[in-house]
Amino acid sequence: MDKDKRQNLKFDSKAVYCPPDEATKSISPPIIMSSSFQYDAEIFQRIIDGARKDVNIYGRCGNPSEYQFEEQMMMIEGADACLATASGMAAISVALLGLLKSGDHIVCDWTTYSSTHEMLDHRLTDYNIETTFVDTSNADAVCAALRDNTKVLYFETIANPSMKVAEVAPLVEMAHERGIVVMCDNTFASPYVMRPLDHGVDIVLESATKFIGGHSDVIGGAISMKSDLLPKDFLEQIRWNTMVKLGAPIAPFNAWMLSRGIQTLSVRVERACQSAAKLAKHFEGHPLVTKVWYPGLASHPQHEIAKKQMPKFGAMLTFDVGDGNRALKVLDNLELCCFSASLGGVRTTTQIPALMAFLDIPEEERLEMGISNGMIRVSVGIEDVDDIIVDFDNALALM
Numbered sequence: 001m002d003k004d005k006r007q008n009l010k011f012d013s014k015a016v017y018c019p020p021d022e023a024t025k026s027i028s029p030p031i032i033m034s035s036s037f038q039y040d041a042e043i044f045q046r047i048i049d050g051a052r053k054d055v056n057i058y059g060r061c062g063n064p065s066e067y068q069f070e071e072q073m074m075m076i077e078g079a080d081a082c083l084a085t086a087s088g089m090a091a092i093s094v095a096l097l098g099l100l101k102s103g104d105h106i107v108c109d110w111t112t113y114s115s116t117h118e119m120l121d122h123r124l125t126d127y128n129i130e131t132t133f134v135d136t137s138n139a140d141a142v143c144a145a146l147r148d149n150t151k152v153l154y155f156e157t158i159a160n161p162s163m164k165v166a167e168v169a170p171l172v173e174m175a176h177e178r179g180i181v182v183m184c185d186n187t188f189a190s191p192y193v194m195r196p197l198d199h200g201v202d203i204v205l206e207s208a209t210k211f212i213g214g215h216s217d218v219i220g221g222a223i224s225m226k227s228d229l230l231p232k233d234f235l236e237q238i239r240w241n242t243m244v245k246l247g248a249p250i251a252p253f254n255a256w257m258l259s260r261g262i263q264t265l266s267v268r269v270e271r272a273c274q275s276a277a278k279l280a281k282h283f284e285g286h287p288l289v290t291k292v293w294y295p296g297l298a299s300h301p302q303h304e305i306a307k308k309q310m311p312k313f314g315a316m317l318t319f320d321v322g323d324g325n326r327a328l329k330v331l332d333n334l335e336l337c338c339f340s341a342s343l344g345g346v347r348t349t350t351q352i353p354a355l356m357a358f359l360d361i362p363e364e365e366r367l368e369m370g371i372s373n374g375m376i377r378v379s380v381g382i383e384d385v386d387d388i389i390v391d392f393d394n395a396l397a398l399m
């Protein structure tokens with residue numbers, strides 16, 4: 001099937017379809033594990049003449065399994081180009097370092113993944129790239145933070161752990177009027193729940209480790225692009241001048257695992273979203289739960305925005321049990337669900353943001369970001385939702 005036809009398929013079909021391997025006709029793509037490739041005089045001349053993606057040069061410069069994953073990601077993100085990376089953080093770092101120069105400025109939402117926050121707040125400042133952190137749900141605050149040297153507006157489509165939903169269209173409009181590139185991390189949503197490029201975002205970043213892989217057994221990331229602001233070959237430029245130089249490409253086996261994960265993304269995430277909605281409602285009426293954050297609840301501050309942008313609402317939710325000790329007791333008493341870092345797998349996983357991902361951020365700053373000590377974050381899996389509810393109820397009773 002040609003590319004145009006594939007682009008016109010519905011999401012689920014796009015995710016499942018994979019062209020047969022040309023050499024063997026296998027319907028599962030082969031894994032090419034080689035780090036080196038044999039040249040002949042003609043191939044060698046093409047490399048000298050500047051050929052890149054259309055010849056295999058060396059594992060770090062590109063690999064057929066990596067390109068296969070990139071092609072599938074491009075389809076499901078509705079992108080014009082994609083770059084696969086060693087991890088979600090590699091995607092974020094390569095995109096930022098590929099785009100920015102010393103003296104540039106970023107405006108970023110104040111709740112992002114902790115390593116992203118630290119990268120912007122500490123690491124990039126060493127290279128004279130400054131970030132202003134604002135609440136991106138406040139358009140006036142975003143507007144006031146923009147400067148002549150602002151190059152990037154950055155946010156997460158569903159922010160961790162408050163599940164805040166960024167209203168994308170006005171942010172894109174404000175940024176594009178000033179020639180600012182809009183970059184967002186879509187990890188908590190996944191392309192099944194939201195496709196930010198359809199809403200005008202220029203670059204979307206995914207930690208494919210999460211919903212795309214879906215089984216908690218692989219690390220990887222992806223940068224996808226559809227933009228009128230950036231050169232069409234921007235991702236190919238940064239593949240060479242940034243990702244290859246940083247040594248951040250994905251390993252072939254990981255790319256293959258993620259290609260496989262994409263094929264079941266929609267069925268897994270559909271089920272998880274339905275269960276998350278049921279679990280959120282259950283927590284809302286629970287006497288031991290003080291607050292619930294889930295975009296699908298009418299009580300969520302961005303519920304109406306979420307309804308328009310991502311009507312499936314996602315598989316992530318957070319609830320509060322009052323303090324850190326109580327939160328720890330709940331997680332320690334879970335039997336079916338898992339107390340663990342990360343998210344997006346077939347198993348329901350939980351964590352305490354204040355004690356885990358955000359531990360390095362000073363408490364005062366954390367509380368200002370809306371991250372209280374008793375918050376428990378849940379990534380809902382595909383177990384039977386009634387069993388998930390019983391597991392949480394038992395654990396809450398033992399708190």
Ligand SMILES: Cc1ncc(COP(=O)(O)O)c(C=O)c1O
Nearest residue numbers: 087088089113185187207209220
């Ligand atoms: C929202 C978000 N973005 C990026 C990352 C980084 O992904 P990775 O661990 O694949 O580098 C994470 C990891 O938890 C995350 O939660």
